[in-house]
Amino acid sequence: MKPDRGSLPLLLPAGGVFLGLFFLPMAGLFIESFRLYQPGSIGSAANAPFTLTNYAELLTPAFADFFLETMRISLLASLAGLLFAFPLAYWITRRFSPRGRAIAVGFFVTLMFLSVLVRTYALELTFGATGPLRPFLQALGIALNGRPYIETLVGGGLLHYIVPMATLTLLGTIQNVDPRLVDAAQALGAPGWKAHLTITVPLCMRGLLAAFLFAFTFSISAFVIPMILGKGRVLFISNLVYNRFSEIADYPSGAAISMVLFFVALAIVYVTSRQVNKRWTS
């Protein structure tokens, strides 16, 4: 379909905003990432020479570990989020009355309005050092200062946001699947679980991919959740970026890490979308 030329000017305001608020700052960040940083100064000098040092510094096993840790926790939280969100969305779409559905959607939308900071501190106050569950968890033999517990808590913080977001994303997807297909499969003798796995899930795959990508991109760029729940020991890439910019004022290094994170996130979105489209279109 050819775009209607007359409607093109309507895109200009949005295009202008995108250019001014996204492309230009990102271009500035990209240039900054190649500037030489003098220790002790605040950011790079206006005439600082260009260098690849900021990227070379990232070629270390430790940085790879930070990256993998961010990816691992984000991936697990996103998959767990989908696991919880899919049945929830299915239940709301298929089993709830129209009034119940409206209430459920309103509830999840309200959850999305709740600040990440509020949710994170709620978790910290419940499961953290001063939380009421502390004696109970200790009695179960869980080391509250142990790394597995801290990582689980960070994952829990991510789930707090992922579950409502993924549930809302999946509502429309499940709504669009004709329920008679599952009924037909069951009428022909397929057990309920098999009918869902072979009909509902494949037909929802694009929606699941969208929900996963939302959840995953949110998770890998999470900052507040690992900062508060990670006890300074579980660090995401965003926390390193913050340290570079805000604490030691090494803007070029912060910009280089940001660029790497940006391009890796783009690559993951591209590869995942491509693979899912290829597999499920055929």
Next chain:
Amino acid sequence: MTRLTRRQTLKSAVATAAVTVFGGALGSIRPAAAATDITAVEWGGDVVTAMKQIEAKQDKVKVNWVLHQGGSGAILPKIKATWPKAEYDYVAGWEGSFNGMIKEDWLVPVTVETVPNLADIPKKIIVKDAKGEWMAVPRAVGGIYFAYRKDISPVEVKSIEDLFAPSLKGKVVWPGPTQSMMLQIVALALHAGGNEKNMDPGWALMKKLAQTGNIGRIAVTDTDFTTSLTSGETAVGFFSEPQLTAVAKSFPLVRLTKQEGMPTFLYQSGFAIFKNRPNLKATLEFVNFCISPEMSNLYAEVAGEAPLNVKSKTPDALKHLAFTPAEMDKYVYVPDFNVVLSQQDAWTKRWENEIAPLL
């Protein structure tokens, strides 16, 4: 029943409007004549409480308080982003952040003429620029040192070696890489035979400490540190005076400022006064008032940092920061801050590469 006529309604509406307009105008004139507004960046907790009490003791200046987020250096990029438009009249900090501001040429030099109470502050401690001009106003001195909660610590900490005790698993709260200017690693380096210019022994010891699993929390903010110790999550730590004072208010805290082999660092806290601000005179007057003997006493009592004004009195609660010359030589280590500051970037990266993966 009383009936309200249209005329009465109009009269009362006009009267109400007149009171609102003229009363509001008069109201807005009065405070402008009484106090000048300034914006200041301060530390949270007891420090800002002390400063608010000082503000209440005078009526020439009304302060809009902004709090530091993170370490003292975190404010610098925010200032640079808006410079030459300065948003703050003064920023509280210490040698570390002051030197960064001096390099950027943001500060107003101070003299005894502009801040008369500087005459009662030891000259040696005042931060200077390359030309020897005074560039910040010191208000107090604090310590950065090791301490532990006597009621919950499983060991009586007497040396850095005790931090490695297996019974302290998860019980140590340690400053993050951007806290305390990394003096915690300098302390370890000193223990292992190095110093701020030879940090390898300190890093080796830090790795060993991280591997023990004794570090339960890395404090990335000052509240992290206080909350961790007061909640009992951890029992031993290394941090600066106001946070340790906050813990000591409610729990028995052993402050290891005079323990051989556990170095104490002293820092000055003070005010950096900014150029390009409309109310410079009022800011200088307020800062001068803050370092007067009486206000220095008040600040010391509430904020828990020892006063620098020679006419003020160190409270009993801060006696652990009063050193005789012999004690000063024995327990206090004064690092070369130029080296410490120039290494912050490299040390933070080294922390991320070598220590963070072990935690």
